[in-house]
Amino acid sequence: xxxVTIDDIRAAADRIRGAVVRTPLLPSPWADxxxxxxxxxxxxxxxxxxxxxGAQNAIAGLDARTRRRGVVAYxxxxxxxxxxxxxxxxxxPAHIVMPDVTPQVKVDNTRAYGAEVVLVPIGERxxxxxxxxxxxxxxxxxxxxxxxxxxGQGTIGLEIATDLPDVELVLVPVxxxxxxxxxxxxxxxxxxxxxxxxxxxxxxGDSQESLRAGVLADWPIDRRARTIADGLRSQPSDLTFxxxxxxxxxxxxxxxxxxxSAMATLATKGRLVAEPSGAxxxxxxxxxxxxxxxxxxxxxxxxxxxxxxxxxxxLGG
Amino acid sequence: xxxVTIDDIRAAADRIRGAVVRTPLLPSPWADxxxxxxxxxxxxxxxxxxxxxGAQNAIAGLDARTRRRGVVAYxxxxxxxxxxxxxxxxxxPAHIVMPDVTPQVKVDNTRAYGAEVVLVPIGERxxxxxxxxxxxxxxxxxxxxxxxxxxGQGTIGLEIATDLPDVELVLVPVxxxxxxxxxxxxxxxxxxxxxxxxxxxxxxGDSQESLRAGVLADWPIDRRARTIADGLRSQPSDLTFxxxxxxxxxxxxxxxxxxxSAMATLATKGRLVAEPSGAxxxxxxxxxxxxxxxxxxxxxxxxxxxxxxxxxxxLGG
Numbered sequence: 319x320x321x322v323t324i325d326d327i328r329a330a331a332d333r334i335r336g337a338v339v340r341t342p343l344l345p346s347p348w349a350d351x352x353x354x355x356x357x358x359x360x361x362x363x364x365x366x367x368x369x370x371x372g373a374q375n376a377i378a379g380l381d382a383r384t385r386r387r388g389v390v391a392y393x394x395x396x397x398x399x400x401x402x403x404x405x406x407x408x409x410x411p412a413h414i415v416m417p418d419v420t421p422q423v424k425v426d427n428t429r430a431y432g433a434e435v436v437l438v439p440i441g442e443r444x445x446x447x448x449x450x451x452x453x454x455x456x457x458x459x460x461x462x463x464x465x466x467x468x469x470g471q472g473t474i475g476l477e478i479a480t481d482l483p484d485v486e487l488v489l490v491p492v493x494x495x496x497x498x499x500x501x502x503x504x505x506x507x508x509x510x511x512x513x514x515x516x517x518x519x520x521x522x523g524d525s526q527e528s529l530r531a532g533v534l535a536d537w538p539i540d541r542r543a544r545t546i547a548d549g550l551r552s553q554p555s556d557l558t559f560x561x562x563x564x565x566x567x568x569x570x571x572x573x574x575x576x577x578x579s580a581m582a583t584l585a586t587k588g589r590l591v592a593e594p595s596g597a598x599x600x601x602x603x604x605x606x607x608x609x610x611x612x613x614x615x616x617x618x619x620x621x622x623x624x625x626x627x628x629x630x631x632x633l634g635g
Numbered sequence: 636x637x638x639v640t641i642d643d644i645r646a647a648a649d650r651i652r653g654a655v656v657r658t659p660l661l662p663s664p665w666a667d668x669x670x671x672x673x674x675x676x677x678x679x680x681x682x683x684x685x686x687x688x689g690a691q692n693a694i695a696g697l698d699a700r701t702r703r704r705g706v707v708a709y710x711x712x713x714x715x716x717x718x719x720x721x722x723x724x725x726x727x728p729a730h731i732v733m734p735d736v737t738p739q740v741k742v743d744n745t746r747a748y749g750a751e752v753v754l755v756p757i758g759e760r761x762x763x764x765x766x767x768x769x770x771x772x773x774x775x776x777x778x779x780x781x782x783x784x785x786x787g788q789g790t791i792g793l794e795i796a797t798d799l800p801d802v803e804l805v806l807v808p809v810x811x812x813x814x815x816x817x818x819x820x821x822x823x824x825x826x827x828x829x830x831x832x833x834x835x836x837x838x839x840g841d842s843q844e845s846l847r848a849g850v851l852a853d854w855p856i857d858r859r860a861r862t863i864a865d866g867l868r869s870q871p872s873d874l875t876f877x878x879x880x881x882x883x884x885x886x887x888x889x890x891x892x893x894x895x896s897a898m899a900t901l902a903t904k905g906r907l908v909a910e911p912s913g914a915x916x917x918x919x920x921x922x923x924x925x926x927x928x929x930x931x932x933x934x935x936x937x938x939x940x941x942x943x944x945x946x947x948x949x950l951g952g
Contacts, residue, residue: 431664
């Protein structure tokens with residue numbers, strides 16, 4: 319299987335420049351002095367999550383004639399908004415298939431970026447999306463299982479290594495694995511001495527099990543769905559798993575309470591609103607220090623789309 | 636009176652490069668489409684506020700021999716932490732005079748940056764600071780009443796005009812006026828067609844009164860202290876007022892409820908934690924649109940040092 323290279327990631331950076339925010343590394347003097355900490359705030363992308371990088375790169379990579387026919391995605395989360403937003407920057411139609419149980423606010427947000435939302439029973443998401451692809455001659459933009467998506471997310475790692483060439487540890491959330499694949503590929507190419515560790519919830523710890531066993535584990539969705547980190551309930555594909563095996567040194571897991579505590583610390587000390595999935599890296603840094611190497615650490619804060627009630631609850635707790 | 640120039644601000648930018656975060660402009664697609672909005676997140680500076688820029692520039696501007704003797708400041712707020720943090724980057728001593736009623740957490744934060752905190756009765760802050768200056772041969776770093784402070788804060792305006800040359804409106808908080816003076820000077824020099832409007836709480840609306848009358852009004856501190864925006868209770872000096880008259884088109888005021896509502900919107904839509912003072916610009920954008928020109932708008936989110944309880948309360952409300 320051919321893996322994404324640092325050249326692919328550099329090409330992605332050129333393609334998406336100006337359409338995504340070039341996020342800074344944020345020094346965090348409140349952290350452990352022996353493990354200096356920087357935050358990479360991808361929650362500050364216009365749609366509130368890193369997903370825009372991959373979607374933008376995938377759409378930019380289509381030939382103009384194909385692109386004009388539009389794009390299709392199925393998602394009820396950040397990927398839906400990423401594809402809708404990216405399609406709008408190209409002035410092309412986007413059709414987003416969502417389960418008919420999706421909260422109205424997410425439907426509204428996706429429509430607000432000009433996308434056509436198609437609501438279907440949850441079991442028909444995938445088939446409905448492929449029907450639309452055939453019917454419209456449009457292209458499906460997958461959430462993680464594509465080299466252009468991995469390369470787009472990898473631009474985060476390119477920026478980390480550019481801004482902090484002597485980085486020693488990068489902590490990155492793992493779900494479908496597109497983000498960790500891309501970030502790990504860039505960091506290992508540019509800062510080969512750095513350790514790259516994935517982080518996931520204990521309650522959706524399939525990737526840790528897979529990485530340690532060397533073969534993809536399959537956890538049923540109702541098992542993965544137990545975590546509050548709703549962005550981390552997917553499983554790697556063969557493509558992303560091949561990347562994770564090549565570029566991750568390990569995966570650590572964190573508890574639900576550790577995720578909530580890290581969300582509160584990000585808000586009060588880091589002045590950033592993170593969704594649960596975006597806080598797992600800090601949860602590992604704060605609560606699993608014994609499982610991590612010590613040194614200059616960068617945490618990818620992957621997203622910030624969180625219900626106001628949950629945020630208030632975490633801060634009040 | 637000699638005013639700070641764009642050349643002073645460019646020199647400040649060179650001096651502080653690397654020691655402060657080069658914050659991005661954050662596109663905000665959730666805002667009014669007819670008034671496209673970008674946030675300038677100065678709450679993401681390492682001490683949680685823009686004040687680091689001025690303090691860093693003022694200390695960098697001292698000759699090396701003078702600087703070695705250390706710096707003194709009196710403040711219980713963001714300026715205290717800014718001077719302490721900046722002094723540490725130069726490896727010089729910092730003495731911060733604070734009222735003995737200062738909340739312990741602010742004392743602890745300032746000490747955590749290596750500063751010596753001197754607690755005195757609130758009425759003796761200024762005299763105690765000047766005594767330290769004499770005793771130590773150290774230099775006082777004022778919170779706003781100095782050209783180097785104004786030039787340092789002005790680097791925010793330089794970055795805004797660089798990143799968005801066709802900006803049409805900049806909203807900036809006004810208190811002692813160092814921030815608004817610097818930002819206004821840079822924006823008017825580089826984007827002369829842009830409107831620059833200061834924002835302050837109605838309950839501390841002395842600067843609006845002053846600017847409209849053309850002479851400095853004097854509100855007693857207990858009148859200004861009514862607002863929850865604890866960073867906006869100072870009044871301009873002769874130096875900053877001369878700048879405000881030269882570079883601000885107007886000052887608008889916002890209510891306490893509007894400030895709280897803007898804090899909640901910044902958290903949920905902007906994914907940024909702002910203190911009340913940092914939210915006044917968005918409060919004006921959201922609630923005082925009729926008093927503002929329409930067009931490409933940048934809001935300076937000046938700081939994010941807010942009590943967890945207040946943040947939880949604002950989000951729960």
